[in-house]
Amino acid sequence: MLDELPCSVYLVQGHDARLVLANHMATTIWGATWKPSQPMSEFLLENAIRIIGTDGLAMAPERLATLRAVQQGENVHQHQEVIRHSDSTALPVLVNAVALDPEHMRFPLIPSVSDGRAEPVPVALVVHQDVTALKEAEQLKDDFIGIAAHELRTPLAVLKGFAQMLLIQSERGKGPSLVDWQIEALQGIDQATQRLVELTEDLLDVTRLQAGRLTLHLTPTDLVALTRRVMKRLQLTTERHTLSFATIAEHLVVDVDPQRMEQVLGNLLGNAIKYSPQGGSIEITIQENAEEQMAQLRIRDSGIGIPVEQQAQIFGRFIRADNARTYGIGGTGLGLYLCRELIERQCGRIWFESAEGEGSTFSVALPVFVSGEEKISYASADSRG
Numbered sequence: 001m002l003d004e005l006p007c008s009v010y011l012v013q014g015h016d017a018r019l020v021l022a023n024h025m026a027t028t029i030w031g032a033t034w035k036p037s038q039p040m041s042e043f044l045l046e047n048a049i050r051i052i053g054t055d056g057l058a059m060a061p062e063r064l065a066t067l068r069a070v071q072q073g074e075n076v077h078q079h080q081e082v083i084r085h086s087d088s089t090a091l092p093v094l095v096n097a098v099a100l101d102p103e104h105m106r107f108p109l110i111p112s113v114s115d116g117r118a119e120p121v122p123v124a125l126v127v128h129q130d131v132t133a134l135k136e137a138e139q140l141k142d143d144f145i146g147i148a149a150h151e152l153r154t155p156l157a158v159l160k161g162f163a164q165m166l167l168i169q170s171e172r173g174k175g176p177s178l179v180d181w182q183i184e185a186l187q188g189i190d191q192a193t194q195r196l197v198e199l200t201e202d203l204l205d206v207t208r209l210q211a212g213r214l215t216l217h218l219t220p221t222d223l224v225a226l227t228r229r230v231m232k233r234l235q236l237t238t239e240r241h242t243l244s245f246a247t248i249a250e251h252l253v254v255d256v257d258p259q260r261m262e263q264v265l266g267n268l269l270g271n272a273i274k275y276s277p278q279g280g281s282i283e284i285t286i287q288e289n290a291e292e293q294m295a296q297l298r299i300r301d302s303g304i305g306i307p308v309e310q311q312a313q314i315f316g317r318f319i320r321a322d323n324a325r326t327y328g329i330g331g332t333g334l335g336l337y338l339c340r341e342l343i344e345r346q347c348g349r350i351w352f353e354s355a356e357g358e359g360s361t362f363s364v365a366l367p368v369f370v371s372g373e374e375k376i377s378y379a380s381a382d383s384r385g
């Protein structure tokens with residue numbers, strides 16, 4: 001029965017994941033035959049098989065789903081791995097590894113493994129599903145988004161350029177002067193076009209990230225000045241919200257891409273405003289954690305909050321909370337996804353606390369810039385103990 005299944009199924013035993021049994025599909029997925037009793041690492045080495053994680057890097061053995069199940073007794077669900085065979089072909093798989101209760105094993109499955117050990121020997125059942133077709137579909141979707149967004153750029157630039165030209169030239173007295181409703185209409189076109197430009201840029205960033213084509217230019221940047229700038233820009237967009245800023249240091253230099261950081265802060269502050277439809281105060285604070293050499297920025301609003309059951313997914317692509325829709329607040333669900341990717345690529349962290357109906361606090365931690373000389377003195381201080 002197992003041999004008829006379209007996915008690979010195998011059973012391993014012991015901390016080094018020795019094979020007990022595997023179905024036919026396991027041989028197809030691995031591109032090699034795993035011999036009974038052979039430990040997993042030996043099998044991978046012998047057949048020059050490498051396992052790659054979602055970050056594109058070879059995975060450390062302790063992160064492999066199979067080994068986590070036998071070594072930590074963990075149940076690993078839908079773990080994405082890529083099996084790279086010795087001929088360099090790659091197979092994307094979803095792995096589910098279930099740690100079975102060794103107490104319920106009536107007999108040692110491989111006698112030699114349990115010899116001389118007092119504790120029960122761990123056993124895990126592992127299923128691999130080939131997701132090549134799904135990955136191809138996802139790639140097609142990303143390509144489509146990328147092409148559509150790219151093609152939208154030129155006509156949008158033309159629209160924006162002409163709307164601004166009409167506004168500026170008539171203000172300078174060139175041509176017949178415009179009446180108020182004409183100026184308002186042109187401002188409306190200008191603002192809507194700007195929104196479309198931002199939307200297409202977000203879509204392009206998503207496809208760049210997916211394809212690993214997004215490059216960052218890290219430079220020492222004053223986080224306090226940058227935050228002030230973004231805050232002033234966003235305060236101009238609202239009269240119902242009051243943005244306040246508190247910092248202990250007048251300057252705090254972090255190692256980031258300034259343009260991307262402006263994008264992240266703009267997004268987080270924009271969300272704080274957008275998801276507080278009743279207006280109110282938005283507090284921004286910057287602190288330094290000298291021990292960890294991290295700067296911590298916090299944005300607190302008292303808006304609609306994020307329902308608990310949706311908090312775990314909120315950084316995902318195109319994910320929006322139900323209450324945002326109920327309030328009729330528009331959005332794409334791309335902002336937080338981009339924020340997290342950008343922050344993590346700058347060696348930072350982003351997290352939040354939120355209670356529905358009470359408000360949200362988003363926090364960002366970024367590495368403080370340490371010059372070469374300071375790094376050396378920190379290192380020597382460490383070595384002195």
Ligand code: ADP
Nearest residue numbers: 271272275305320321324331332333334335336
């Ligand atoms: P968008 O705002 O375009 O929908 P984001 O990725 O920026 O996309 O945010 C994802 C979702 O997270 C939003 O749709 C909203 O449900 C929720 N969210 C983000 N920030 C806040 C906030 N400050 N308060 C309440 N909900 C928020």
